[in-house]
Structure formats: C-alpha cells, structure tokens
Amino acid sequence: MTDPSHEQSYPTAEIAPVAGPVELVRKLRSRLWGVTLLCLVVAIGLVWAELRSNGTQIQIAFADGSGLVPGDRVRYRGIDVGEVKSVLLNTSLDRAVVTVVLNAESAPLAREGTRFWIERPDIRLGQVRGLDTLMGGRYVGVIPGPKDAPWANRFEGLSDPPTAVENVFDGLEIVLESSQRYGLQRGSPVSYRGVEIGHVVSVGLTNNSSRVVARTFIQGEYRSLVRENSRFWSNSGIDLRLGIHGLELDAETLATIAAGGVAMATPDVPGKRVATGHRFDLVKSPREEWLRWQPHMAIGSALLPENVPIPQPMLGVSRGEKQLGLFGGGQRRGWILALEDATLLGPADLLTAQEEDNRTLEISGKTLVLDAEGVTTSGRLATRKLSESLASIDAIWPRTRIRSIADAADLPNELVVTCGTDNLTIPLATDRITFENDLWTIDPEIPLDEDWHGACVLSVEDGYLIGIVVQTSEGMLIEPIPAELLQGE
Known part of the structure; x- marks a missing residue:
C-alpha cells in the first residue's frame, strides 16, 4: 500500500514562447544591419587602399606639350615620382593639359608653390642640360613648394626649367634696373669678388618700356653681403684698355661672356641689410673705388638666426711616420677650428700624437709637428696652442661664442652641423x-660620415658652438666642448 504522505514526482517541461512573425523580422533586420555595416567598412578600406595604390592625380597646364606622351615619367632629384596619364588640349585650344599621377609616397609634392616643367635637350654656350632625354625620352621635372603650403591639384607649368636653387625660400630676391640689357639672360651668374653668390631669374622691360629689369636671386648664405x-x-x-703699360685685356669666364x-x-x-624686392641700379662698368672696397661681413647660414656668423673650420690631415702604410693607414683627416691666440680646436686624434709617433699636421698650407707642448686634451677633443701666429686665417672663432654643456638635458632642441658652407650644413x-x-x-x-669628422655643432637658437662631431667605432658622436678647453692660456 502506498504511503499517501509520499508525493510522487513527475517530470516537468519549460515552455518557451514561440516568436511571432514580427519578432522574427526584428531579429533578421538587426543582423542585416550588422552585416551591412561590416561590408561598408570593408568597402571603404578597399577604396582607400585603391586610391593610395593609384597615387594622387593632378593636372598641369603648359603652353605646349613639347612632345610629351602618356607613360612619360615625372622626376624629382633623378627619381621617378609619378607618371603622365594623358596629354590633351583644353577647351579653348590654347593650352596643353597634362594629367599626372604621383606615387603614393610622393603625394606631398601636390601642394601650392610646386613648380613643373617639361625637361628637354637644351644646348647653348655656357650651359648644357637635358641630354638624358635624347635617349630616355622627355619627362616632367618638379621642384616642391614650401612644406607648410596647402594641398593643390591644378598647376601652371613653366615654359623653361628653373635654375637650380637650394633653399629658395631662405634666399634674397632683388631687382636690378639698367638702361640696357648688357647681355643678361635667365641664369646669368651674380658674383662677389669672383665667387658666384646668386643668379638672374628673369629679364624683361618695365611697364613703360623705358628700363630693363632683372629679377635676381641671392643664395641664403650670402644675403648678408647685400646692403642698401x-x-x-x-x-x-671683354674689356680692352690701352694704358701706359700697353694693351690690357680683362675677360671673365667663357660662360660669363x-x-x-x-x-x-x-x-x-x-x-x-635689404629685404626681398629691393631695387638697385645696374651700370655698365664699376668705378675704381668700388673695386677697392674690402668690408668685413660675417657670412651666415639660412638655418641660423639673422646676423649670426657661421664657423669656418679648416680641413686638416694628420700623418704619423710609424703608421704609414701602402694605403695611407696612418693618415687621419678632419676639420679643425681656429680660435684666438693661435689656438686650434678639434678632434684629439688630429691634434695629438702618441710617444715616438712623429706625427705631423698639414693645415692652412703649413706642416706642424705635433709635439707634446701646448696641448690640452679632454675626452675626444683637444686644443693646441701654436708657436706661430694664425694671422693669415680670417675666420677666427671667438671663445665668447662657445658654450659648454655638461648635461644632455640642457641641450637645445634644434642643432646645426656645419663644415663652413651651406652645402656642408645640415639641421639636426x-x-x-x-x-x-x-x-x-x-x-x-x-x-653624416667620416667626411664630417670635426664638424662644428651649433645651437639654432643663438648660433653658439656647443660641440664637435667625431667619428668613433660606436658611430658618429657629438662631443660636447668641456669647460677646461675654453680657458685661454
């Protein structure tokens, strides 16, 4: 007999509500939106990747196509940076519109101020360029605009290639006016004491056609030479003069003539000092007094503040008799800076010698014996006090423009490494x-390689000398100038 107090258990089932048609449609729509969004993201990524792979497309309007055809290259500094896609006439039939596609990595060239031209053979007395186009075909040359210029995709091409200019935005542009042309043309050199410091950009007439004007560019490192x-x-x-000493012939180089x-x-x-756009008179011949002028004006760098001079280190070669080999193994080469009181500052391996090394230093046309006298060494740098004067050296760097930095935390954010000229000066x-x-x-x-051994390191902020570049087994280093080397003897 079954105990009534004992209840018999039975299995139970959970009943879930069955989704109706409305609920099913809602779930399906939610999933479709997710899939759609995912597909949209993938599509955008594919389009972006395709655009990057195809590069940046720009259009350049030229006076004529000059034989340019689709497939010709666009080059900057001898490197292909794009390709010509089409060459067509515009709607008014007065210009040739060249469509160019720049490589993805060359997209920054598409900015305002960038200049384009068609490179073609140009052979004239004093100038030969574009000979590579005789065999390899014509191409579009380019010089980029300012780095901070806005983006652009339409440009006006140049009729002629521009004269090569480095640091064009750091230079000085002036205007020369004259009654006659005097043989000037685009690219004519501008010289100071026979050294080329700039060139003529263009030659034309004034608005009333009464004078000739020549736009002239002065390189940045020489702009301090031009004064009011x-x-x-x-x-x-060619200038021929008949004087008491006979017939005198005065002629420049063939290119200048x-x-x-x-x-x-x-x-x-x-x-x-003058600003861009200043106008000067250009005369046919100089006065005698002009040729006798000898002002002392510091030549700076476009990377340094205005009126800040740039050091002029001298190239020195150190030789050791006991280390001379067939391939010059005992020779050391580098830059040495002249200081006051006939003192030289530079890498220690150039200014010092080990015992019985009989090392000599060739510098400024002299051969100096590197004995133990007059030498102060600190780390990888040294100073050497010479027994003879350095009066023949004009570029003496004052000790007051040298700053000792013992802690790297005190190092300026921007530096300049220089060997004395703008083409041997780089920012760091x-x-x-x-x-x-x-x-x-x-x-x-x-x-920077071994050719920069001994180069000067300056602070961009004030132009003070703070270190010397030295080549070591660890690589190229900056050796800060210690205080003990700054004390005069």
Whole structure:
C-alpha cells in the first residue's frame, strides 16, 4: 500500500514562447544591419587602399606639350615620382593639359608653390642640360613648394626649367634696373669678388618700356653681403684698355661672356641689410673705388638666426711616420677650428700624437709637428696652442661664442652641423641623438660620415658652438666642448 504522505514526482517541461512573425523580422533586420555595416567598412578600406595604390592625380597646364606622351615619367632629384596619364588640349585650344599621377609616397609634392616643367635637350654656350632625354625620352621635372603650403591639384607649368636653387625660400630676391640689357639672360651668374653668390631669374622691360629689369636671386648664405649701399655692374664681355703699360685685356669666364653676368661690391662701412624686392641700379662698368672696397661681413647660414656668423673650420690631415702604410693607414683627416691666440680646436686624434709617433699636421698650407707642448686634451677633443701666429686665417672663432654643456638635458632642441658652407650644413633635431653611457650618438640615418669628422655643432637658437662631431667605432658622436678647453692660456 502506498504511503499517501509520499508525493510522487513527475517530470516537468519549460515552455518557451514561440516568436511571432514580427519578432522574427526584428531579429533578421538587426543582423542585416550588422552585416551591412561590416561590408561598408570593408568597402571603404578597399577604396582607400585603391586610391593610395593609384597615387594622387593632378593636372598641369603648359603652353605646349613639347612632345610629351602618356607613360612619360615625372622626376624629382633623378627619381621617378609619378607618371603622365594623358596629354590633351583644353577647351579653348590654347593650352596643353597634362594629367599626372604621383606615387603614393610622393603625394606631398601636390601642394601650392610646386613648380613643373617639361625637361628637354637644351644646348647653348655656357650651359648644357637635358641630354638624358635624347635617349630616355622627355619627362616632367618638379621642384616642391614650401612644406607648410596647402594641398593643390591644378598647376601652371613653366615654359623653361628653373635654375637650380637650394633653399629658395631662405634666399634674397632683388631687382636690378639698367638702361640696357648688357647681355643678361635667365641664369646669368651674380658674383662677389669672383665667387658666384646668386643668379638672374628673369629679364624683361618695365611697364613703360623705358628700363630693363632683372629679377635676381641671392643664395641664403650670402644675403648678408647685400646692403642698401651695395653697387652692381655688368661683368660680361671683354674689356680692352690701352694704358701706359700697353694693351690690357680683362675677360671673365667663357660662360660669363656668353650668358652675361653681374658683379657686386659693398662699401667698407656697409649699410643696412635689404629685404626681398629691393631695387638697385645696374651700370655698365664699376668705378675704381668700388673695386677697392674690402668690408668685413660675417657670412651666415639660412638655418641660423639673422646676423649670426657661421664657423669656418679648416680641413686638416694628420700623418704619423710609424703608421704609414701602402694605403695611407696612418693618415687621419678632419676639420679643425681656429680660435684666438693661435689656438686650434678639434678632434684629439688630429691634434695629438702618441710617444715616438712623429706625427705631423698639414693645415692652412703649413706642416706642424705635433709635439707634446701646448696641448690640452679632454675626452675626444683637444686644443693646441701654436708657436706661430694664425694671422693669415680670417675666420677666427671667438671663445665668447662657445658654450659648454655638461648635461644632455640642457641641450637645445634644434642643432646645426656645419663644415663652413651651406652645402656642408645640415639641421639636426635632438630627438635624433641617443644619450647613453655619456655618449651622444647621432642617428645612423642622418647623412653624416667620416667626411664630417670635426664638424662644428651649433645651437639654432643663438648660433653658439656647443660641440664637435667625431667619428668613433660606436658611430658618429657629438662631443660636447668641456669647460677646461675654453680657458685661454
């Protein structure tokens, strides 16, 4: 008999509500939206990747196509940066519109101020260019605009290739006016004491056709030479003079005779510096007094503040008799800076010698014996006090423009490495220097090699000398100038 108090258990089932048609449609729509959104993201990514792979498309309007055809290259510094896609006439039939596609990595060239031209053979007296187009076909040349210029995709092409200019935005552009052309043409050199410091950009007439005007570019490192009282004259052609000493012939180089040229001089008491657009008179011949002017004006760099001079280190070669080999294994080469009181500053391996090494230093046309006298060494740098004067050296760097930096934290953010000229001067950001174990190692990607051994390192902020570049087994380093080397003897 079954105990009634004992309840028998039975299995139970959970009953879930069955989704109706409305609920099913809602779930399906939610999933479709998710799939649609995912497909949209993938499509956008594919389109972006396709655009990047195809590059940036721009259009350039030229006066004529000059034989350019689709497939011709676009080149910058000898490197292909794009390709010509089409060459067509515009709707008014007065211009040739060239469609160019720049490579993805060359997209920054598409900015305002960028200049394009069609490179073709150009053979004239004093200038030959574009000979590579005779065999390889014509191409579109390019010079980029300012780095901070806005983006652009339509450009006006140049009729002629521009004269090659480095740091065009750091230079000085002036205007020369004259009654005659005096043989000037685009590219004619501008010289100071026979050294080329700029060139003529263009030659034309004034608005009333009464004068000739020549737009002239002065390189950035020489802009301090041009003052309000500077004088300019034509130095093209051949000058024949009959004097008490007979017939005198005065002629410039063949290129100057053919292309014309401009010379300039500044008085012994220079006037104020001029700004871009300043106008000067250009005369046919100089006065005698102009040729006697010898002002002392510091030549700076476009990377440094205005009126800040740039060091002029001298190239020195150190030789050791006991280390001479068939391939010059005992020879060391580098830059050495002249200081006051006939003192030289530079890498220690150039200014010092080990015992019985009989090492000599060739510098400034002299051969110096590197004995133990007059030498102060600190780390990888040294100073050497010479027994003879350095009066023949004009570029003496004052000790007052040298700053000792003991802590890397005090290093300026922006530096300049220089061997004395703008083509041997490069900027160097502090974040490209590694500070470890008292070594200030320069990033190997910076284009510095053994040819920069002894180069000067300046602060961009004030132009003070703070270090010397030295080549070591650890790489190219910056050796800060210690205080003990700054004390005169």
